[in-house]
Amino acid sequence: xxxxxxxxxxxxxxxxxxPKKMLIEHLLANRISSNxxxxxxxxxxxxxxxxxxxxxxxxxxxxxxQISKVEGLMRIFDDIKNQRRNNLFTKKMKSGFxxxxxxxxxxxxxxxxxxxxxxxxxxxxxxxxMEKNFAVYSLASGGDWLLNMLTxxxxxxxxxxxxxxxxxxxxxxxxLVGSRRLAAVLExxxxxxxxxxxxxxxxxxxxxxxxxxxxxxxxxxxVRYLSKDFFALLMFFHLQYYSLIHGILKxxxxxxxxxxxQGYDYPIPSSKIGGLKIWRWYIPFVRKFLGHSSWxxxxxxxxxxTNEDLQRKILYSIIYLFNExxxxxxxxxxxxxxxxxxxxxxxxxxxxxxxxxxxxxRPEHFLRTGEVFANCINKSTKPDxxxxxxxxxxxxxx
Amino acid sequence: MKNLHFILxxxxxxxxxxxxxxxxxxxxxxxxxxIFSLETASANEGKAILDTLAKKNIExxxxxxxxxxxxxxxxxxxxxxxxxxxxxxxxxxxxxKQPFINNFLRFDILLALIIxxxxxxxNIILLNDMHDYKIDKQYISSMHVSDPKWIxxxxxxxxxxxxxxxxxxxxx
Numbered sequence: 001x002x003x004x005x006x007x008x009x010x011x012x013x014x015x016x017x018x019p020k021k022m023l024i025e026h027l028l029a030n031r032i033s034s035n036x037x038x039x040x041x042x043x044x045x046x047x048x049x050x051x052x053x054x055x056x057x058x059x060x061x062x063x064x065x066q067i068s069k070v071e072g073l074m075r076i077f078d079d080i081k082n083q084r085r086n087n088l089f090t091k092k093m094k095s096g097f098x099x100x101x102x103x104x105x106x107x108x109x110x111x112x113x114x115x116x117x118x119x120x121x122x123x124x125x126x127x128x129x130m131e132k133n134f135a136v137y138s139l140a141s142g143g144d145w146l147l148n149m150l151t152x153x154x155x156x157x158x159x160x161x162x163x164x165x166x167x168x169x170x171x172x173x174x175x176l177v178g179s180r181r182l183a184a185v186l187e188x189x190x191x192x193x194x195x196x197x198x199x200x201x202x203x204x205x206x207x208x209x210x211x212x213x214x215x216x217x218x219x220x221x222x223v224r225y226l227s228k229d230f231f232a233l234l235m236f237f238h239l240q241y242y243s244l245i246h247g248i249l250k251x252x253x254x255x256x257x258x259x260x261x262q263g264y265d266y267p268i269p270s271s272k273i274g275g276l277k278i279w280r281w282y283i284p285f286v287r288k289f290l291g292h293s294s295w296x297x298x299x300x301x302x303x304x305x306t307n308e309d310l311q312r313k314i315l316y317s318i319i320y321l322f323n324e325x326x327x328x329x330x331x332x333x334x335x336x337x338x339x340x341x342x343x344x345x346x347x348x349x350x351x352x353x354x355x356x357x358x359x360x361x362r363p364e365h366f367l368r369t370g371e372v373f374a375n376c377i378n379k380s381t382k383p384d385x386x387x388x389x390x391x392x393x394x395x396x397x398x
Numbered sequence: 399m400k401n402l403h404f405i406l407x408x409x410x411x412x413x414x415x416x417x418x419x420x421x422x423x424x425x426x427x428x429x430x431x432x433i434f435s436l437e438t439a440s441a442n443e444g445k446a447i448l449d450t451l452a453k454k455n456i457e458x459x460x461x462x463x464x465x466x467x468x469x470x471x472x473x474x475x476x477x478x479x480x481x482x483x484x485x486x487x488x489x490x491x492x493x494x495k496q497p498f499i500n501n502f503l504r505f506d507i508l509l510a511l512i513i514x515x516x517x518x519x520x521n522i523i524l525l526n527d528m529h530d531y532k533i534d535k536q537y538i539s540s541m542h543v544s545d546p547k548w549i550x551x552x553x554x555x556x557x558x559x560x561x562x563x564x565x566x567x568x569x570x
Contacts, residue, residue: 122491122504126492130495281505281508363500363504371495
């Protein structure tokens, strides 16, 4: 659905060497094979990534970076929280934290609001930071796009300064749903783009359904509303994550670094503010003032998808695929760099009633997810399968 | 944010110091300002306290006037302590792994705001009672807002204590 292209884009794509250009065109058209994607990721560079995203978003890079920027009050609150965390980090470093015990871990976190929810909620990094043997330096910003993180490259500077034992990354959610982008990757009528994505089908075939069961009926119904731009974006995430993680490991500067990804839970679209519940008094305020319904419910309604059950199924298929993309990407990198990449799988952990707003779980769920991260970092429990830790449902909800 | 923290703590400490100074001045003259008793008094008891305050004076200034100044200053004290409760609760929350206590500390933020509001209402009632005070003036008791305020203060303090004990217990 490329409407118009800035002249520079056409030039840059046509200037590319033959096979790469062809593979990118196939990716953008959602007609690339799994092997083609593997081939492409080995030859792609940051300029190519920039060109791809401009085609997916139908926007020039300058404008994409402008809409993906975290600005205003959100930026201020993000910075306040990071400043607090990073002051604590510096304090620990000054006290000789690193030499005190081999169990002490220096952690660098880059990510979005699951890692930095700036007010009221306790987020995942808040929970991780509670561990005495962790010193966490945070670059995470609520509302940040993966694209912005990779373009800003602040993590690169901090990696070389901190030489962390662990690098945590949470990104992609805002690239999908920020600035009502979700509407741009959905079809208003059921289609068959999924059937054209052999890569996405392979993700589902390889998914280990024993651990995170796949509800095929819900998935099959939801996936039919995903457009070719969605699959192109998912492959773009794959390339971005690959470029980020492989780049860190390949540099050879960060021996034994552990990289941990996460892939969110199935969110519930909603435009309801909800009544005042005294114990969860903050929910109506968060929903009223912090973007609730603008991420999922409204974009879906813009595309004419008004049935709540169908909305839920579409998001189920998106999150299922996103997690499988991250898990299988980690697995392929682990073949080259053993035991380097781990994934925290939150699918199904929050449940229908566990959300503060459309995208963010209630604090008790974030605390639990953070605990699983801590277990993964401390290696206090084994992965549930391969290199994946499952958060699972709360005991009271099982 | 650091500046805001500093301003709130400074406000709290300065107002507290001024109130303590006033109390010292009054006790130095062998008198007392029973503000807590006044806040929690019934209509009859409150009226009796105001009668006493109106009759007594220090160097020509009525104790009732000191009580009024104290109540006006309390508005600034409210801003300071509500901010302090929020900051302390938030800070404890950021260290609290146990979900129930973590949620309770988040609930304290709401309680802090309610406590502050109740205190504002209480001060307005007291100032109204003290304004142009005469023996036969109708007295409205502030106990109906003061008692819940103190109950909420106790709940907040208990939650802090529980959080601190929980962490100390886990450490040991």
